[in-house]
Amino acid sequence: MKDTLNNQPDTMKKPDPEKGISRRKFFKYMGTGIATYFVWTDYLASEALFPGENAQAVPDQLSSWIHVSETGAITVYTGKVEVGQNIRTSLTQVVAEELFVPVSAITLVMGDTQLTPYDRGTYGSLTTPQMAPILRKAAASLREILLQEARKEWNLGEVELTLEKGTVQHPGNGKKLGYGSLAKAKHLLQPMDENVKTIHPDKWKVSGTSVGKINGEDFITGKHRYVSDRVLPDMVYGKVLRAPVYGAKLLRADTTRAAELPGVQVVKEGDFIGVTAANSRTAAMALAMIEAEWEKSPQVPGNQLFEHLEESAGNTDPVPAAVTDAFSNATTKVAHDFKVSYIAHVPLEPRAGLARWTGDQLEVWTGTQRPFGVQEELEHAFSIPKEKIRVYMPDTGSGYGGKHTGEAGIEAAKLAKATGRPVKVNWTREEEFKWAYFRPAGLIRVKAALTGNRISSWEFHNFNSGGAGISSPYSGQNNYQEYHRSDSPLRQGSYRALASTANIFAIESIVNDLAGMARTDPMQFRLDNLEDERLKAVIKAAGKSFGWNRKKVSANHGFGMACAAVKGGFVATFAEVAVDPDSRELKVLGAVTAFECGAILNPRHLESQITGCVLQGLGGALFEAVEFNEGNVSNAFLSSYRVPRFKDVPEMKVVLVNRKDLPSSGAGEAPITCIAPAIRNAIDDAVGVKLYDLPMLPSGVVPRS
Amino acid sequence: MKISVNNKEYTVEVDGNPSLLEVLREQLDLTGTKYGCGEAACGACKVLVNGTPTPACITPVTSVQGKQVLTIEGLETEGKLHPVQQVFLEEDVFQCSYCAPGMIMTAVALVENQKAMGEQEIIDGMNGNICRCCTYPAIVKALHKLTQTETKG
Known part of the structure; x- marks a missing residue:
């Protein structure tokens, strides 16, 4: 078998595995050249952007850097990872812009715990607002050093020099100096200049343009190796024994027959039982031949989920009297519960892990949004110091918040340790459905009242699904919101935009209903009750593009809208639906989404993120739901868990609102939040039926009111 | 057994009746073809068998004997993308x-x-x-x- 793991730039020397890269040792690892770096601890002193990061940062350990070698190769190191959000492209653009080089001149080394700085993880739409400005300043600082070196070389004073395609140009004699020759035999390492002049967004030539996906050709030719594709010499395939249902305990297991299969090795460590074989089919066969006995524990019946979430929440804080009084005294009011199902991320590449032990050193390749988190999980699993564990994260087959953990990598490492050979564990689709984690289910209880055209009381409780997006953006007196932690019958975790998908559905449904009670146009009602100008701007932009005031072509058509401010992004989605008068079948005809996230780094990729968010949100809005009962997930297959397909796509339109005067924020999450309430409100507009549950219409048929 | 993949003849192991997907990925190291669901519901493993899109995950390798299998790796002609x-x-x-x-x-x-x-x-x-x-x-x-x-x- 071939060793297909060659993702290191050839200029790299192997760093000392015992330590991170310090200023002192830098060039020993990097080779000669010029570099700029920043250190979290330095950076933290100057900016309070990273709450909680302090504890993780090691003093004097470089946290990210850009290096120019004497061949002119430019390498950027960051702990962020690429899971399809195309951040590799937009970060490369940022660096290319400041260094006056084509994007092809730059290599980003990402998510390798030995080579790249500690990073909490790639989630929460944080890469663009946090990492892009740092890399921009680091690249600009590097540019200034290169200019200074050129002045020295030519014995020039503080004259203006121009840069082009990786060269500095002499102002008089037309001579050029390449970055490589400027870096030759140098050992110049300087901290990023916090006050360095960066290129104004109005003058961007690379950032702000639709640069194509970096290494795009590797992905459409099948050359890119995802973790599940990787192979090591002498590698075997591993499988792990799973409980039949959640919460079952292994009583005993007979592995005799499994072990008799040719080439099969059985690994038993307490409750962990796994097998390895020369191919995945034999491993699966061996697994199936294990005769295991399980003791089930009482689990929540699926039809009692929402009662359970409320009952297990425990005591709740008292709601302020001003809020309840205002509600009691109001004449126009609404109160309703919303029920939100568990849904699955369904990354098309299920979890995969590949592990190799060399003595007491462990290497793990796994598709995760948190390579450093997985390194910590491995540290605990094997009680070995972090320095002996290297986690690699090759560009991965998506995550959507669903790959914060490292299960497959840990399983592969356990099997590799026991068998003494490299092991790859690729989860099946069923395993990914059953043993990863879900977007939480939730019960949301809202009470709201109007005085005139204004919201005079707002009480909002979220049981279990989470606090993200729980704060209403609407002005008004007497607000109260609380997130109640509950016991979740299924394993749950992060998701694209987290609980915003649930909370904004409830907020935007109730606000729409209030507008109806006030006999005010829902768009005008929102504009009247919102203060944030950025949010109002996307509503107006989407409304205009949608043609909010146009006449409906038929009485069974409905228009609906929703808006949200999530993680620095501002989004409004307008939807048009039709409900068949006879069959009551719903058709989503069109969706217009306007989005603003500051200065746009890559319009094409931004549009793709918005479209992807809206369509993924369409699944959760209409039909995605994890079906379960007493610990058993019963639709753990793509034939039974429905995700959006080509035929589900309505006419899509995206309106990009570019604010070059504002810092860029992330875009991978916010645009998912508004499609569900927009459709819900459009259905109400069409046929006067108000829906309160997600998914709204698993059968595709709108009930009669 | 011999099979033809991307106009090349390969001798493959067919003991235990492996799927075409397993053979492509694990025996021939042609990993461009992906696993997505194992039940022909997602299309990630589609290859062309005599020109017809075929889910490799549910196709026994023995069924492609004497047929032409084309995978993503064989799509370029003379270094040019399809x-x-x-x-x-x-x-x-x-x-x-x-x-x-x-x-x-x-x-x-x-x-x-x-x-x-x-x-x-x-x-x-x-x-x-x-x-x-x-x-x-x-x-x-x-x-x-x-x-x-x-x-x-």
């Missing part, structure tokens, strides 16, 4: 791209069988393939552009 690959690259359609090989193989058969397709025909032809990043509109737009161009030419 027009479907080319248009997907130009239009920059994908995000994580894990679905890309299956999408491309399905689309190759679709455009070769039918020129000048309308968007609805493309949607109908591609509906068996899932892109969980939901880049569907970009895929349709790219294929539509390709088929219109091909007709003109």
